[in-house]
Amino acid sequence: MEWYMYLAVIAAGLFAGFVNTLAGSGSLITLPLLMFLGLPANIANGTNRIGVLVQSAISSWSFRQQKLFSFRETVWMAIPAVAGSIAGSLIAVRINERIMELLIAGLLIFMFFVILYKPEKWLREQAVAISSRQRWLVSVVLFFIGVYGGFIQAGVGIFLLSTLVLGAGLGLTKANAHKVLIVTALTGVALVIFILSGQVRFMYGIILAVGQGAGGWIASRVAVSWGPKVVRIILLVTV
Numbered sequence: 001m002e003w004y005m006y007l008a009v010i011a012a013g014l015f016a017g018f019v020n021t022l023a024g025s026g027s028l029i030t031l032p033l034l035m036f037l038g039l040p041a042n043i044a045n046g047t048n049r050i051g052v053l054v055q056s057a058i059s060s061w062s063f064r065q066q067k068l069f070s071f072r073e074t075v076w077m078a079i080p081a082v083a084g085s086i087a088g089s090l091i092a093v094r095i096n097e098r099i100m101e102l103l104i105a106g107l108l109i110f111m112f113f114v115i116l117y118k119p120e121k122w123l124r125e126q127a128v129a130i131s132s133r134q135r136w137l138v139s140v141v142l143f144f145i146g147v148y149g150g151f152i153q154a155g156v157g158i159f160l161l162s163t164l165v166l167g168a169g170l171g172l173t174k175a176n177a178h179k180v181l182i183v184t185a186l187t188g189v190a191l192v193i194f195i196l197s198g199q200v201r202f203m204y205g206i207i208l209a210v211g212q213g214a215g216g217w218i219a220s221r222v223a224v225s226w227g228p229k230v231v232r233i234i235l236l237v238t239v
Contacts, residue, residue: 012033013215014212014215016215017055024157024160025157027155034047043199045152051208051209053191054213056184056216059217063223068177078186079139085187088146089189090193093199135168149190180220
């Protein structure tokens with residue numbers, strides 16, 4: 001790559017890391033960029049996980065410092081998502097590229113209308129208690145989101161936020177904190193599978209991770225001060 005392309009990749013990573021932490025779908029920026037740089041779609045899909053993992057880990061650490069979640073609270077949500085991610089990534093290393101594109105488009109159109117649904121639920125700050133039956137249902141949904149996240153990263157943050165806010169009853173700010181920790185876990189196991197399948201290019205991924213890590217840290221600091229109204233608008237614009 002020319003020197004200015006390194007700067008372009010870092011800048012794209014910065015923006016994607018910021019968007020991913022506050023909302024999701026930052027991979028809709030980084031995936032096409034990696035393909036533009038000459039990586040095949042499946043290699044770009046695997047390489048993209050490096051930046052997402054670094055960004056999510058840094059954001060999780062920052063949210064934990066701000067006491068927005070505890071690891072114990074997140075475990076029951078992370079386990080089904082990680083299990084799904086293993087299944088999804090095993091599918092992704094073998095899937096037809098056109099099917100992947102159509103699936104992303106359909107799901108994101110669907111999510112736009114989900115975020116418009118009952119705005120008062122998105123704007124609350126306090127968590128709402130849920131029954132054990134609802135908790136089991138949320139776990140099942142998180143498993144399938146994990147499958148999707150392992151399959152292709154783009155949009156997984158938005159699906160997680162929707163489930164945590166509308167299903168698990170969390171306020172949007174706290175749901176964001178739980179979301180990035182879940183993404184860290186499911187991305188970590190998926191990345192291992194992509195590496196073992198030879199579908200990761202480390203040079204591109206590490207350069208991207210520099211920008212995404214910085215973007216994730218910045219977003220985690222402003223998420224609390226901006227509040228759920230601004231974050232919900234960013235969600236809608238991103239989708």
